[in-house]
Amino acid sequence: MSGKNLELLLLLLLLHALPLDGSMWAAQLDLLPGATYAPTLYGFGDRVEDWAAEALKLPRGNQVIVVGCSVGGSCALEVAALAPERVAGLVLIGTKAARRSDPAFHATAVKALREQGLESAWREWWEPAFSTAASPAIIARARRILMRQPLEDVVLGVEAFHTRQSRDDVLSTFSGPVHMVTGADDVLPGLATSSKQADMAPNGCLHVIPECGHYVPMERPEALNSTIRQLIDQIAT
Template sequence: MELLLLHALPLDGTMWAKQMDLLPGATHAPTLYDFGDNIGSWAENALSLTTAKRLVVVGCSVGGSCALEVTALAPERVQALILIGTKAWRRRDLAYHSSVLKMLNEEGLEFAWQKSWSPLLSPVASPETIERTKKIALRQSLEDVARGVKVFHTRPSRDDVLSSLSGPVAIITGSEDTAPGIEISRKQAVMARNGLLYVVPECGHYVPIEQPEVLNSIICRTLETA
């Protein structure tokens, strides 16, 4: 069994620092931006990092979308799926997509971080957590984040993966997260054949950084049942 950890926007693989020792030597946390400009390419390249026949795939936000795509590509290898702050169904919103790209290009990454992504953290997140998350975000290139925005807004809907996977599907949301939020997360857990909903108290969108111990417990529980 190996773990494949797929990061959120506008972060990178280092957001999983607190999860890397759960399966020592059998955990992969790539940074996805160089894998192409569409979710299929991201999934193919992420999957190519391991030859393991049994995978537990964990994704946060756009990383969750990538995890769904990995599962669509190799359902026989994915034993369990853990989705954090992820919406399987996509509603096309060209205006919002364009507005985020315009903000990045005209105002820069730090402004976009403060406007679009920093508010996704819990209001009770510690200053250290906020600073660490911001530091990861601001070391990305503007071009990489813009590519990630494109991948997120052009991904396909993958409700079918939730309803077809026979293994455990853990749907995780922070209690303070609105993207996609508790109600949509609950519906997705019901949609999955073997779904469980976890609502993490005092937590926003970036559960691996904000509440790593809680997430680690869920991952370990899922590994035991996969």
């Protein structure tokens, strides 16, 4: 089968970060037209494992490239754990495969969200995750995405994030290509962790995006799109 025909069989599954939704991937939707899925995950359940199981039902095919940002990357690893034979490759953006349990912060975060609301959480947790070089228009768009989410959906997302499994085991055994992406200015999880994870994956590589924070798909979409196209070409040849 030619590379072009194989590319037509590829599907792209895009899994969003907290506290956003599937619309954060607006700049990536045309990478595989008609074969790209960008669901909003909160309605799929209260665990990352539930999100992965439901998200996996969307693409009807066995050559799925899964791209996840932050907790969406954790969900991508769960997809690979559930159906490694269907996952052709992974792009993990600002993702930490290992989870360190922190029940006190978990409880504090949920309490703060419910008592102080989304605006306060945005200013304290999520706005600072953007690079200082990020366009104010992009940051404002991200805030608008957050503010249209029901509060309890964001709480559910925080709960899912704090109760996710450690998935070093998936990262270290997945045989397909893994493209680890980090903004140079991202500290969540940061360059050192992303580099270690790229080395951990049997077929891993690291992409560092300059002047970029945690939300690479929105901050530097052209750089991320180049990486995803590289993976598409890698699989299609």
